[in-house]
Amino acid sequence: MSDLIFLDSAGSSIPPACVVDEVVGHLRRETEIGGYRAAAERRDDLEAGYGVLAELFGVAPTEIAFTDSATRSWLTAFDAVPLAKGDRVLVTEVEYGGNAVPMLRRAEETGATVEVMRSDRHGQVDVGALELDERVKLVSLVHVPTNGGLVNPVNEVTAKAHEVGALVLLDACQSTGQLDLRGLDYDLLVCTGRKWLRGPRGTGALVVRDAVRERLRPRLFDHSGAEWTGRTEYRPRDDARWFELWEYSVADRLGLIAAVKYALAKGLDVIEAEVTARAKRLRDGLADLPGITVHDLGERQSGIVTFTSERVPPMELKDRLWEQRVAVTVSQSASTLIDMTRRGLDEVVRASPHYFVTPDEVDQALERISRSG
Numbered sequence: 001m002s003d004l005i006f007l008d009s010a011g012s013s014i015p016p017a018c019v020v021d022e023v024v025g026h027l028r029r030e031t032e033i034g035g036y037r038a039a040a041e042r043r044d045d046l047e048a049g050y051g052v053l054a055e056l057f058g059v060a061p062t063e064i065a066f067t068d069s070a071t072r073s074w075l076t077a078f079d080a081v082p083l084a085k086g087d088r089v090l091v092t093e094v095e096y097g098g099n100a101v102p103m104l105r106r107a108e109e110t111g112a113t114v115e116v117m118r119s120d121r122h123g124q125v126d127v128g129a130l131e132l133d134e135r136v137k138l139v140s141l142v143h144v145p146t147n148g149g150l151v152n153p154v155n156e157v158t159a160k161a162h163e164v165g166a167l168v169l170l171d172a173c174q175s176t177g178q179l180d181l182r183g184l185d186y187d188l189l190v191c192t193g194r195k196w197l198r199g200p201r202g203t204g205a206l207v208v209r210d211a212v213r214e215r216l217r218p219r220l221f222d223h224s225g226a227e228w229t230g231r232t233e234y235r236p237r238d239d240a241r242w243f244e245l246w247e248y249s250v251a252d253r254l255g256l257i258a259a260v261k262y263a264l265a266k267g268l269d270v271i272e273a274e275v276t277a278r279a280k281r282l283r284d285g286l287a288d289l290p291g292i293t294v295h296d297l298g299e300r301q302s303g304i305v306t307f308t309s310e311r312v313p314p315m316e317l318k319d320r321l322w323e324q325r326v327a328v329t330v331s332q333s334a335s336t337l338i339d340m341t342r343r344g345l346d347e348v349v350r351a352s353p354h355y356f357v358t359p360d361e362v363d364q365a366l367e368r369i370s371r372s373g
């Protein structure tokens, strides 16, 4: 695959060798001594993993829970936010389908309403136009959408939400691992391992800020999240691990921890600068190609680049590029229905170059896009 120009880190990136070695090595060890003993050998590393993820987000280790996907993190967190009839939940125009569907079901069940926050002319949440009151219980904020380059403001939205006592649930699936998230203000954050973090599939994390844990009512936990203390009693853990289940893939978790360590060693600021530069090079190059339209919104832009060709439909263009050894994907309207409908888009080609894609490879990709599209 060495000649492949890989532009799909927003989909499922390519893990570094240290991540694969960690996962495969642990699976082998399990075949030698069994899963329990193998996990016991790595107990200290697994424990240290909370500190590693805490460093990634600039939070405390007590605020980290490991999960098996961003969606699992999101569902667990969302389900723990008390909602009643008349409560308001606010979402961005770029809300992710996997969040939207369960939110609609819960609204149906509780009588809460789901409302879309307005965007400004750059496509980002219009902070000035936010209309909040005490009925707003949750703001579901997508940091970087799955279908485009924009980056939503976080601290400004959170400041407004906190004025009325609302919780902010930050979907940082597409920003974790490409942007430096330390210093952001939110109550809950969800991320996935396989995208920009270059971790194994089937991994994710949830950040629950210590200050809000008492306001949450998790329903999906077991006897590791809460201790069974008596026939009719249980005592929840006093950290974010309340939100974890006992069973998990130890190999994959070790792989995720290795991936985060790898990112921290490279430097989150370096990664952010390099990813942003690669995406800009690609975006600017695409804008110069006849018949190609770039669709990215946002004043500040991330590593996600989306475009269409007036000659070739997105799916076909993706296939043609794969034949030319360029990996891209297609983002479909069902993933971000509100935004795509509003802009009259059905599908867009999505290219997401990580720092390991060289500027020269970006130029070669542009050449092949120009030939194929």
Ligand SMILES: *Cc1c(COP(=O)(O)O)cnc(C)c1O
Pocket: 069, 070, 071, 072, 096, 098, 142, 144, 145, 146, 171, 173, 174, 191, 192, 193, 204
């Ligand atoms: C990919 C994605 C998710 C879901 O992540 P999973 O790990 O597949 O659960 C959520 N939100 C956004 C914005 C995404 O791009």
